[in-house]
Amino acid sequence: MNGACLTPIIPILFAFALPITSILVKGNRRVVMAYALTGTGLTLVSALKLFQSAYSSKEPLVYTFGGWTAPVGIIYEVDRMSALIALVTATLMFLIAIYSYRYIEEALEWYFTLYLGLEAGLLGVLLTGDAFNLFVMIEVTSIAAYALVMFYRDRGDSVVAGLKYALIGAVGTTMYFLALGVLYYGFGTLNFANLSALIHGLSFPVVGKPWGNVVVASGVALALATWAFLIKAAVFPNHFWLPEAHPAAPSPISAILSGLVVNVGVYSLARFVYTVYGGSLSAGLNSVVHALSVILMFLGAVSALFGALMMLVQRDVKRLIAYSTIMHMGYLVMAVGVGSQLALSAAIFHMVNHAVAKALLFLSAGVFIHAAGSRNLEDLAGLGRKFPVAMFSLAVASLSLVGVPPLNVFFSKLLLFNAFMGKSFLLALVLVLSSVTALVGYVRVFYEVWLGKPKGDVKARESWSMSGVCLVLALACIVIGLLAPYVVSHYIDPAATQAVNYKLYIQKAIEYASKVKLGL
Amino acid sequence: MKRLIGLIIILTITLGVAYYVSQNLTPQKSLHPLGKFYLKNSYFGDYSAKSPEAVTSIVWDYRGLDTLFETAVFFIAIIGSLTLFRLSKEQSEEAKQGEPKRELPEPVCAVTKIIVAMILAVSASIALHGQLTPGGGFQGGSALAVAPLLIIAAYSKYALEKNGLDKTRAIIIRSIGLLGIALTALTPLLVKGYFMQNQPIFPGKALGAPLGGSLVYYNLFEYLAVGAGFTAVFLLLSIPEEKFRKFLGVKQ
């Protein structure tokens, strides 16, 4: 039992109490802000604690909710992969909360209620060890995201974009729900460890053997679940909501959506492919998983190329960055499809780096957008010289995302390149081609904002709460880049090793079953 | 005609596939082991939630975390709707300007008054017997929300607001309900139990009926939260459109 596993509970409790608090203080912005910072800060502390215990123990951590062990109740099973991404999530959420204070000018209490709900959902997705709980947490994440995309309620484009996002997202989550129904029908359980045990022919309490035809059930369930996750990760052909939804949101929310929320899809996919369906399988299952991995690699490659090409023709800065998200999600899905442990470490590292750099890119672009009141590239021209810190951050972020050494994304791209080369030369070629294409897109932004001729006179000063956050993240990009070999060997590789070790994952869940004296 | 052809094609394909599938399909007759576990243990046994209603014991005990976050989804959806329809202080004051009046004929209104009292009783019964019969906090809360809906239909929303049930109050009640759920979930941590643990921390039986331990508290608080949440939504939806158009500055 590890109390730090209760991390997702903290933000949701804070969210529950925020409306009443705001009514009590009559909507005082400072109090609301302090409250939100306390909430996200405590979550960050808890996530840090979780990270420490996950890396100091050799096994995944388990928390049994209500004292019920798998498969009877819901357990949180936190391995290093979850803990690492959870730490990144909590840190970014804390920093972006600081950034939001100046950016969001009205209805701060509603904003932060949704914000804390979003954080709870994101963390829950990462920590849970139960497939149905994953569905619920994805819904928590998504519904908060839909509402936040529609935050500018009097702008038609925001509401339309949020509505499209909500419609397609609802279809996706319902698909995943159907997949769960099929999984329960086929296996008789919904716990990841238990599913994995049944797939690998290991024993497990209560549900010791599969119920129906494992191959058919896995095929149908994986097809539906993959579709759902690809919608959440905005991978071609389910990407179309993203370039509308992400720009329409307020910039801090765009940063979260592009940096963290899309990771939900990739993380869940990786959990299924590596932990549940990892290792050696029977022939029937093997062909199912093989087909899945080919599809993932193909769609990922198309997505990466498509995103890169679309970046070239955008005039809206945020839309351009949104297409870059599609490109990076393509890389991640390709890496999940490759299926080797190297590919998983590359995917984890890239997920972390992309989250930091993409959030930074949106936040620093947000500084300019906030000042100019427009998202049009031409309107932002020349603003860079007025906001040196934000300009520096924008430079770091775009150079990093292109993959310029020694910034962080370069190293994860290198890992991805190695992983792709291990599978096929074509995949590696896609990576290189799309990166080069994206370079052109980023340089355009960079050039316009820094050297372009200013259109009008913008009277705005650099706000320290906004630029400071950008600076911290920019430094993070540089530091992670400089320390990349250390980070990979000490944090990323152990995470990947533990994520593919399904035997340990199962064993740990069973161990708890006997500890709570539920050994049936 | 075109529609008819499409319909016929779909029906034929459906029946054909169904016939083909039925060749190697055996409808299940037995229980999943996990389902059997729940049925066996929901009231008796060492792994019990002390509630004869297996579904409720799964919903609030065995898989209570799901339901906690399901409540959170509903909470966020309502907060999202409030955010989407948010009004400034002056605007919400203006939205409240209006006199309660009968919008339907007199007999309908008179009956509504009595029905409202009865609905309140029925919804409380649904919520408080969630551990014994089908139903529970969410279902009871949905029934509860019918009462303000009827009042809005019969007497206009101003009748609710003038008598003290405005949006702010609804949100306060809702928050109280949600915090109640959270406190019930957190209580076991005080005695070194697990989050959302039910037995043996909460009493399983009282007044000659199974309480299901914490289930009855969860249901009660969920009842308040859901009822108040729907009420807030209905109050928001019943603001006249012209006022909203004015607030948004839309000319049509």
Place this chain on the structure above:
Amino acid sequence: MKGVVSTALLTFVTYIIFTGSITPYDLVTGAVVAIVIGLLVGKFLVENDAKALNPLRWFWSVVYFVWYFLVAEVKAHLDVIGRIITGNFEPGIVKVPLKVKSEYARTLVANSITNTPGTVVVDVDENYLYVNWINVTTENPEEAKKEICEGFEKFAERIFE
């Protein structure tokens, strides 16, 4: 504290009937719920406590209940059956004056008229009911009243006025 007791009684009875069992748990929760609801909505439901709790009025309402379902309903049913078989009807809307003033009494009369076959109240205003009648024998309001709802109104007066 207007109307609390009578509303609480009503809700308590509803609660127990809906629950369908009488364990101590039901009684206690029912009582609590009834009191809370009584406090919340009682003042809107009841105008005069003495009237609402008067046993004589309750007695009359029981009498009315029996009379309505055993006599008035049966008569109206037979009448309509006869008209269906013979085809002897002439529908139309007539105006019926209403003497009773209290809200519930008017509601009782209107609903009683609607619930018997052959007559439906289509609208209500201050002093009149507008009734869709299966066989309009007279258009004179006073005479129509005699045929349609005099009995109802007498009882309504005893129960609610």
Place this chain on the structure above:
Amino acid sequence: MISLLWSVTIVSLIVTLIISVYGIAAKPNLVKKLIALTIFGDTANVLVVLLGYRVIYPVKPPILPVWKESALQSFLNTAVDPLPQALVLTAVVIGMAVNILIAFAIIQIYRIYGTLDVREAGRFLPNLLRRGE
């Protein structure tokens, strides 16, 4: 015969799923899209409930009728699986929450654009961008 009826039920539910997805994608009217979405969600729920059903007679709900241990065995022989029902209960609430939010968004779009047709609403969007909002 029973297995034919069973498969007709399941297959027609799956067909309904496909038709409702078509409705979500193809209908230009937002309210129709929402209706198709609710049909989609409800059909999925029914399908999952059916997956936990037992094709036996008599079949009982998963509520212990008598609170005595002797009644347990016959209860186990006739009761359906409670887990899919609990899952569907959760999914119903979640689906409804999403529908509330979507319905509010549709109302808001109608207020802003005065239309429910996505194609017409879409025509406004480029103007908004050009105006530099």
